[in-house]
Amino acid sequence: MSSTLDFDLAETLSTIESASPLVNCVTNAVTVNCVTNAVTVNDVANATLYWGGLPVMSDDEREVGDMVAGAQACLLNMGTVSEEGEAAMVAAGESAGENGVPLVVDPVGVGATPTRDRVADRLVTDLSVDVLNGNYGEISAIAGEDADVRGVESVGEYADIAVTAMACARRTGAVVVASGETDVVATEDEAFEVHAGHEMMGRFVGTGCMLGVTLATFAGAADDVARAALAGTLAYGLAGEVAADGQFGDYAGPASYRVAFLDAIAGLDGVDLPDADSRIERVVEA
Numbered sequence: 293m294s295s296t297l298d299f300d301l302a303e304t305l306s307t308i309e310s311a312s313p314l315v316n317c318v319t320n321a322v323t324v325n326c327v328t329n330a331v332t333v334n335d336v337a338n339a340t341l342y343w344g345g346l347p348v349m350s351d352d353e354r355e356v357g358d359m360v361a362g363a364q365a366c367l368l369n370m371g372t373v374s375e376e377g378e379a380a381m382v383a384a385g386e387s388a389g390e391n392g393v394p395l396v397v398d399p400v401g402v403g404a405t406p407t408r409d410r411v412a413d414r415l416v417t418d419l420s421v422d423v424l425n426g427n428y429g430e431i432s433a434i435a436g437e438d439a440d441v442r443g444v445e446s447v448g449e450y451a452d453i454a455v456t457a458m459a460c461a462r463r464t465g466a467v468v469v470a471s472g473e474t475d476v477v478a479t480e481d482e483a484f485e486v487h488a489g490h491e492m493m494g495r496f497v498g499t500g501c502m503l504g505v506t507l508a509t510f511a512g513a514a515d516d517v518a519r520a521a522l523a524g525t526l527a528y529g530l531a532g533e534v535a536a537d538g539q540f541g542d543y544a545g546p547a548s549y550r551v552a553f554l555d556a557i558a559g560l561d562g563v564d565l566p567d568a569d570s571r572i573e574r575v576v577e578a
């Protein structure tokens with residue numbers, strides 16, 4: 293039986309380039325256009341493009357179901373969720389379920405307000421979610437455990453996050469990616485720590501949102517969602533590392549690091565990553 297760990301990262305990156313999956317994103321207004329950047333680039337859309345996917349940011353209830361039906365993956369990001377946004381996310385998620393399109397949900401800020409708790413609960417209950425990605429606080433909130441989420445940031449300690457992520461996977465039926473200093477990828481049966489990333493990735497807004505679209509892009513070019521989630525989480529962290537190492541240009545702070553990070557995503561398939569396979573550790577097995 294093939295294991296979740298059976299993937300070759302270089303081959304995965306090349307598959308995405310050739311598959312060029314169309315990824316529909318119903319996402320928030322904060323990271324869609326990064327106002328801190330002179331060229332007002334779209335972080336979420338560009339992360340998709342730089343991995344080799346094709347982004348489309350359709351979020352109108354009149355068309356989103358049709359757009360998702362023709363896509364290879366769909367991301368729902370509830371960062372600035374409005375009533376219209378909630379209706380659009382449900383329409384997009386229902387279309388994904390009806391058309392067998394991998395669905396990734398980023399429950400941004402769940403645990404911070406009753407509204408976000410309700411919307412997140414509706415998405416994971418009413419939709420068939422393939423991958424759920426959130427920070428430690430958000431995943432703990434969905435698992436029904438103590439969570440401290442200030443705005444959209446996870447605060448506090450989560451010593452058992454791997455066990456919590458597995459509980460969240462059992463509750464939702466999704467592969468769960470709990471992001472933080474060490475990312476955890478969990479299914480109902482096992483949990484892995486992905487030892488990759490850099491603290492600079494936590495110093496600008498949008499890295500969780502960009503992780504979500506990374507997972508959607510990888511899932512859109514794969515036939516195994518759990519393996520795609522592991523590969524995407526690993527690739528994302530490695531891109532953060534090689535950007536921090538200066539391999540994609542010097543940087544003076546988080547704003548210029550963000551540009552180097554985007555360049556690292558675009559160029560990761562050309563970087564030698566000799567120890568990539570050793571970065572994933574199975575930490576819990578049911």
Ligand SMILES: Nc1ncnc2c1ncn2[C@@H]1O[C@H](COP(=O)(O)OP(=O)(O)O)[C@@H](O)[C@H]1O
Nearest residue numbers: 427471472473475489490491493494499500503
């Ligand atoms: N201190 C850190 N060290 C290494 N990687 C980090 C750190 N902080 C964030 N990251 C990475 O940045 C991405 C976003 O994580 P996180 O900040 O938890 O999400 P969010 O922005 O949704 O709160 C994840 O891939 C995570 O691994």
Ligand SMILES: Cc1ncsc1CCOP(=O)(O)O
Nearest residue numbers: 320322371372498499500501
């Ligand atoms: C600050 C903020 N507020 C609503 S959505 C958002 C962006 C969250 O981005 P990330 O989850 O990647 O930090």
Ligand SMILES: [Mg+2]
Nearest residue numbers: 400427500501
């Ligand atoms: Mg986030």
